[in-house]
Amino acid sequence: MALGLGQLFYLTVLLLNSIAILNPDRFLARIGLIGSVEEEGVKAKVVQLVGAVRTLMRSKLLGNSLQQDRDTRY
Numbered sequence: 001m002a003l004g005l006g007q008l009f010y011l012t013v014l015l016l017n018s019i020a021i022l023n024p025d026r027f028l029a030r031i032g033l034i035g036s037v038e039e040e041g042v043k044a045k046v047v048q049l050v051g052a053v054r055t056l057m058r059s060k061l062l063g064n065s066l067q068q069d070r071d072t073r074y
Contacts (some may be wrong), residue, residue, distance in 0.1 A: 019050055020057030 003011070028034040033047050 016053060016057060019053045022050065022054070 022028055024034050028050065033043070033050060038044075
């Protein structure tokens with residue numbers, strides 16, 4: 001059951017999307033992955049990764065929606 005390149009890309013997109021749409025109040029706070037963690041360790045790295053992915057994906061999603069909105073107006 002090997003993953004092909006297309007399946008690996010699809011899996012990566014799905015995982016990034018799932019991180020981008022996580023609600024901090026409903027999910028991340030429940031498992032303790034909200035806010036800034038001052039210590040060094042796995043938890044701090046996960047918090048930083050989630051924050052970075054959410055910031056990057058929101059900017060991409062916002063750019064895409066603005067582009068689609070502009071295209072549909074004209």
